[in-house]
Amino acid sequence: MTANILLDFTAFSIERREQLYITLWEHVQMSLTALLIAVFIAVPAGILLNHYQKGAEPVIGTTAVLQTIPSLALLGFLIPFIGIGTAPAIVALTAYALMPVLRNTYTGIREVDPALMEASRSMGMDSRQQLLKVQLPLAMPMMMAGIRTSMVLIVGTATLAALIGAGGLGDLIMLGINRADNFYILLGAIPAALLALFFDAVLRFAEKRSLGTSLKPMVAVVVIALLVVVSPRLYQALPFADEEADIVLAGKIGAEPEIILNMYQELIESDTDYSVDIEPGFGTTDFTFEAALAGEVDGYLEFTGTAIADFLNEDPVSNDEQEAYEQAREGMKEEYGLEFLEPMDYQNTYALAITEEIAEEEDLNAISDLRGIASELTAGFTFEFIDRNDGYPAIQDVYGIEFGDVEGMDPGLRSEALVSEDVQVIDAYSTDAYMIRYDLLALEDDENVFPPFNGAPLLRQEVLQDYPQIEDSLNRLGGMITEEEMMEMNYRVDEEDEDAAEVAEEFLIAEGLIDG
Amino acid sequence: MIAFDRVEKTFKDGTAAVNGINFHVNEGEFFVLIGPSGSGKTTALKMINRLIDPTAGHIYVEGTSVFEHNLKDLRYKIGYVLQQIALFPHMTIKENIGLIPEMKKWPQEKIDERIDELMTMVGLEPKTYKNRRPAELSGGQQQRVGVIRALAGDPDILLMDEPFSALDPITREQLQNDLVNLQKNIKKTIVFVTHDINEAMLLGSRICVMNKGEIAQIDTPDNLIRHPQTEFVRSFIGDRRNAWEDPLIKVLRTIEGESDNPSDPQPDRAALNSELTLSEAVKRLDQSFEPSLPVYYQDGYLGELSYKRALTYLRSAQTADKRVGGTIL
Numbered sequence: 001m002t003a004n005i006l007l008d009f010t011a012f013s014i015e016r017r018e019q020l021y022i023t024l025w026e027h028v029q030m031s032l033t034a035l036l037i038a039v040f041i042a043v044p045a046g047i048l049l050n051h052y053q054k055g056a057e058p059v060i061g062t063t064a065v066l067q068t069i070p071s072l073a074l075l076g077f078l079i080p081f082i083g084i085g086t087a088p089a090i091v092a093l094t095a096y097a098l099m100p101v102l103r104n105t106y107t108g109i110r111e112v113d114p115a116l117m118e119a120s121r122s123m124g125m126d127s128r129q130q131l132l133k134v135q136l137p138l139a140m141p142m143m144m145a146g147i148r149t150s151m152v153l154i155v156g157t158a159t160l161a162a163l164i165g166a167g168g169l170g171d172l173i174m175l176g177i178n179r180a181d182n183f184y185i186l187l188g189a190i191p192a193a194l195l196a197l198f199f200d201a202v203l204r205f206a207e208k209r210s211l212g213t214s215l216k217p218m219v220a221v222v223v224i225a226l227l228v229v230v231s232p233r234l235y236q237a238l239p240f241a242d243e244e245a246d247i248v249l250a251g252k253i254g255a256e257p258e259i260i261l262n263m264y265q266e267l268i269e270s271d272t273d274y275s276v277d278i279e280p281g282f283g284t285t286d287f288t289f290e291a292a293l294a295g296e297v298d299g300y301l302e303f304t305g306t307a308i309a310d311f312l313n314e315d316p317v318s319n320d321e322q323e324a325y326e327q328a329r330e331g332m333k334e335e336y337g338l339e340f341l342e343p344m345d346y347q348n349t350y351a352l353a354i355t356e357e358i359a360e361e362e363d364l365n366a367i368s369d370l371r372g373i374a375s376e377l378t379a380g381f382t383f384e385f386i387d388r389n390d391g392y393p394a395i396q397d398v399y400g401i402e403f404g405d406v407e408g409m410d411p412g413l414r415s416e417a418l419v420s421e422d423v424q425v426i427d428a429y430s431t432d433a434y435m436i437r438y439d440l441l442a443l444e445d446d447e448n449v450f451p452p453f454n455g456a457p458l459l460r461q462e463v464l465q466d467y468p469q470i471e472d473s474l475n476r477l478g479g480m481i482t483e484e485e486m487m488e489m490n491y492r493v494d495e496e497d498e499d500a501a502e503v504a505e506e507f508l509i510a511e512g513l514i515d516g
Numbered sequence: 517m518i519a520f521d522r523v524e525k526t527f528k529d530g531t532a533a534v535n536g537i538n539f540h541v542n543e544g545e546f547f548v549l550i551g552p553s554g555s556g557k558t559t560a561l562k563m564i565n566r567l568i569d570p571t572a573g574h575i576y577v578e579g580t581s582v583f584e585h586n587l588k589d590l591r592y593k594i595g596y597v598l599q600q601i602a603l604f605p606h607m608t609i610k611e612n613i614g615l616i617p618e619m620k621k622w623p624q625e626k627i628d629e630r631i632d633e634l635m636t637m638v639g640l641e642p643k644t645y646k647n648r649r650p651a652e653l654s655g656g657q658q659q660r661v662g663v664i665r666a667l668a669g670d671p672d673i674l675l676m677d678e679p680f681s682a683l684d685p686i687t688r689e690q691l692q693n694d695l696v697n698l699q700k701n702i703k704k705t706i707v708f709v710t711h712d713i714n715e716a717m718l719l720g721s722r723i724c725v726m727n728k729g730e731i732a733q734i735d736t737p738d739n740l741i742r743h744p745q746t747e748f749v750r751s752f753i754g755d756r757r758n759a760w761e762d763p764l765i766k767v768l769r770t771i772e773g774e775s776d777n778p779s780d781p782q783p784d785r786a787a788l789n790s791e792l793t794l795s796e797a798v799k800r801l802d803q804s805f806e807p808s809l810p811v812y813y814q815d816g817y818l819g820e821l822s823y824k825r826a827l828t829y830l831r832s833a834q835t836a837d838k839r840v841g842g843t844i845l
Contacts, residue, residue: 115600122565122598122675123616124591133615137606 012183015497019172024191027168030086030161031154031195033229034093036222038150042098043143046105047131056106063099071096071157075164079290089158089166096157097150104146108139140218144207148200155196159188165250165282165291169195174253175281180411180434245277247463247470250297252288253281255493255500256348256431256455256486260301262504264457264474270514271473280500285310292460293336299459303348304328304340305451307458309390311336316390319448321347325456337461341471342478343454346431346486350391350450351442353428355418359441366444370401370425379403380414380423391427394449415440431486433494442483476513517543517705518564518673523573525559533559535729536573541707546699548720549709552752556729557709561675564707565594577673592620595666595704599678601658603650609635609661610646616669634664637701638694656687663695667702676708680715692718713753714831717741725749759830764797764811765790767829768819780810780817787812788821798826 013020042063049056069077074095078088112135120134136143162170169188176184202221209217249264251257258280265276279297282288285306291297304324308314312331316324321343329340352367359365362373370377385391386408395401407423414426415434428435430442457474464471489507492498508514518541525534534556541547549557562568563575566582575582582590603612610631617627635642638660650658659679666674680688692715699706710716716723717737725732725740725748732752733745741760744750768790786804788797790813801809801821808822 113600113602115598115602116604118567119596119598119602119604122567122591122594122596124588124619126588129619134604138604 009183009186013187016187020187020191023167023169023171023188024195026166027155027158027170027192027195029229029232030089030093030166030168031151031158031199032225034090034097034154034158035147035151036225036229037090037094038097038101038154039147039222041094042101042146043105046102046143047109047135049102049106050109053110060099060103060106063095063102066095067099069095071160072163075160076286076290079164079287079294085164085296086161086166088164089161089168093154093157093161097154100146100149100153101143102146104142104149105139108142108146109135111142112138140207144203148203151199151203152196155192155199159192162253162281163283164287165279171281180413180415245275247274247299247467248277248279248297249457250279250282250288250291250300252285252300253283255433255490257301258500259489259493259504259507260344260455262501263477263508264301266505266508266514267473267476268470271476272467272469274467274470292338292458295460295462298463299338299457301455302340302458303453303455304343305349305453307332307340308451316451319451321452321454324452325454332458333461339459339461339464341457341459342475343456344477344481345479346455346481346483347453348429348431348455348486349445349453350385351428351430351445352395353418353426353435353440353442354424356439356441358424364441364443366446367395367399367401367449368446369443371399374401375404377403377424378405378407378422379425379427380407380409380417381427382411382414383408385427390449390451398447398449430483431490433487433490435487436491437495480511480513481507517541517545517578518547518707519574519576520560521574521576523560523563523570523575525556525563525568526571532729534563534570537726537729537731539724539731539734541705543705544703546706546708546719546721548716548723549707549726550711550713550716550723550752551726551732552711554728555726557711557726558677560726561677561707561709564673564675565591565596567596592616592669593671593673595669595671595674597659597662597666597674597676597679599681601650601655601662601679601682603658603661603665605650608647608649609640609653612650612661613665613668615665620669630668630670634667635661637698638664654687655683656691659683659691660694663698667704672705674704674706676706678709678711681710681712688715695719714827717830718827725752727752760795761793762829763790764788764792764794764821765813765818767794767797767821767826768811770832771825771829772819782810785810790818794826794829797821798823801826 045059049059066074071092074092075088078091082088082091116134116138117130120130125133158166158168159170159173161168162174169192172188173185174188176182176186176188206217206221247268249261251261261278261280265278268274268276282291282297282300288297288300289302289311292300304321304327305316307328308316308324308331312328312335314327314331317327318324325340325343332338332340352370354364362369364370379392381392386406392406403425407417409417414423414428415438417423418426418440419438428440428442434440435442456478459470459474485507489503492503493500505514520537520539522536522538523534524532524536526532537556537560549560551557559568563570564577564582566587577585577590577594603609604615607615613631613634614627617630622630631646632642635645640657640660645653645657650661653661659682662679663674663676680691683691696719708716708719710719720737722734722736723740724734727748733740733749735743740749740753744753785806786809788800788809788811790811792800797809797811801823808820808825811818811821
């Protein structure tokens with residue numbers, strides 16, 4: 001059993017090694033950059049504070065406060081100021097790393113035996129010589145302990161940077177959580193842990209070699225780290241590096257946004273001369289939305305129901321798709337200056353799902369069919385679904401259905417609970433790939449309880465003014481893609497591991513939207 | 517070589533550590549500053565190499581005010597030995613000793629030679645100890661390194677701040693003797709701070725007794741004992757007059773006990789009569805230019821009187837005095 005899982009995981013890892021290398025490299029880049037900046041700020045600051053000891057407590061206290069801010073909050077807080085992507089991630093990581101390095105540098109130097117300082121003074125050393133020959137070498141173990149603490153902190157926290165589009169191993173973890181696929185989570189988490197251990201070993205080795213009067217191994221480590229950090233940036237600065245595209249479109253984490261995003265790119269680039277950059281797996285809803293608002297990206301795929309409930313804080317005026325779309329379009333335009341283009345056919349809304357087996361046995365097609373047998377069934381719902389007004393409460397009110405038992409559970413566990421027959425009904429997203437994987441059936445919402453969630457491009461007005469042909473091009477997707485088609489495509493990407501770009505292209509060609 | 521001219525030091529917290537002191541130290545002299553804690557002896561010492569700056573008065577080194585010397589050059593020509601020894605724990609013995617020559621930019625060969633020479637001089641086999649770290653050495657060995665580290669740059673002056681007080685009594689006595697021999701060879705001008713009057717008597721060519729930031733008396737050890745000028749000096753060095761007037765028979769019995777009757781190793785020397793007082797006997801010892809003289813009671817040989825034995829007796833007499841003073845007798 002265990003051996004099988006290991007084998008499976010190994011095969012899984014080898015298959016995705018490209019992805020692993022890229023995210024690992026991003027992770028190394030991001031971590032080292034933050035660590036270097038932190039060291040270059042905190043070490044000199046720690047040295048200076050020894051000359052101005054009155055300032056020490058307030059300054060170290062401030063860095064300690066930075067440390068107490070939850071990392072997600074800090075990342076979110078930075079978006080309005082420095083946007084999304086690598087820059088805010090590095091700023092946040094640096095902020096986290098400051099305190100251990102600063103405090104240990106300060107303390108390490110302060111705790112050098114005063115007799116040694118007197119001895120060095122009596123020998124005619126000036127303060128620079130004292131620093132280099134006596135204070136730094138003696139404070140080194142303490143400083144290194146601080147740097148190593150910061151480093152572990154950074155490598156760990158950097159996994160969260162995926163949430164604001166900074167990439168790194170967090171991308172794999174997010175993907176894993178999104179797909180309820182533990183192998184992806186492990187593929188991100190294990191290298192992150194190994195990376196922390198590896199850095200720690202390198203630093204410890206350098207520290208051992210440095211013991212004594214020579215700081216050379218220390219300097220060598222810093223130089224190597226600098227090279228790793230600087231070389232790709234230098235490369236980018238070269239004239240032959242990629243030019244920036246006209247339009248940058250983002251997609252939230254998941255297969256579906258990635259497929260649609262690829263369709264957007266294909267359509268625009270085949271219809272117009274504009275160049276399009278896409279950033280799939282950009283981040284959660286909030287981060288992606290903030291990025292569009294801040295102009296970091298020009299647009300992304302959003303759902304009408306999300307816009308109404310989360311961004312406009314309104315109740316849907318109606319459960320009619322068209323009316324909901326109008327409400328979302330007008331609201332987003334007025335409130336945020338963002339333009340919803342035409343929505344696609346499919347809805348990615350809540351659904352109640354059961355296995356095909358039960359559906360056949362009991363002849364169930366719509367939610368109302370559950371009325372007779374609901375009291376004998378156990379439902380496995382996400383906490384959000386149980387809580388939301390348009391979730392289980394709406395089912396109770398409108399359909400008058402009470403399940404015999406309701407278990408609150410994590411999204412990733414629902415489908416498996418269903419298959420293992422612990423529960424008979426779950427809430428699901430109507431286009432999710434596991435609907436196919438587990439032979440699930442989405443019951444028809446015959447009373448229209450769930451608000452419409454139609455996907456449509458949400459774009460900045462400025463980009464529509466600058467590149468007016470986008471609108472017509474993207475509207476060609478309006479009213480296209482049924483729920484079955486979307487579910488099928490999701491399944492191919494999520495479960496069969498096909499490339500999202502290829503799946504998207506195939507669909508466009510099959511529908512005659514682009515030439516083959 | 518070194519001169520203090522109405523030197524004062526008042527610390528920021530208002531403590532007046534040194535209140536206008538004047539003295540001079542001659543070239544090649546072993547000058548001891550002694551006094552109880554808080555007497556200003558260490559402050560006075562540290563003002564010579566400007567670890568502390570005076571609030572008033574002038575200090576001259578080699579005829580020039582310490583403020584007119586380049587600070588680095590001043591410190592290069594003044595070696596400094598600390599009570600805490602303060603070898604750099606992250607450096608090897610070799611690196612510790614080589615620090616000043618390196619800063620003085622000596623060629624590496626000369627530095628290496630110097631290190632070997634100094635280590636040999638204090639009885640530390642260079643091959644064995646050169647690459648060790650201070651923590652691998654005993655306290656006594658460490659302070660030997662502390663002394664030769666201060667000597668490495670070949671300074672004219674050596675300042676020693678209670679260098680032996682942290683060592684155990686046996687090691688301390690060894691190092692004291694070694695320092696006496698060392699001084700005979702290297703002929704540096706040494707300023708030595710201590711609170712131990714016996715150490716001062718043993719080492720100093722002149723002793724400066726300090727009290728409450730002022731100088732109570734500067735004199736040779738002998739004069740200090742015979743002619744203390746104030747009640748403070750008398751009580752500080754202990755009432756040694758009585759012990760000096762003790763007959764030799766008492767001196768030798770105290771040192772040797774009455775256990776054995778040794779025979780005179782070199783019978784045909786001038787002998788000391790056991791009835792002589794210690795002070796008279798020491799005077800004869802001085803005149804004889806011998807390291808020691810035999811003491812006879814009638815025709816029986818009692819033992820040898822050397823300077824060291826005289827000193828040991830004086831020391832024990834002092835502790836005995838204190839003991840008597842402390843109990844009801």
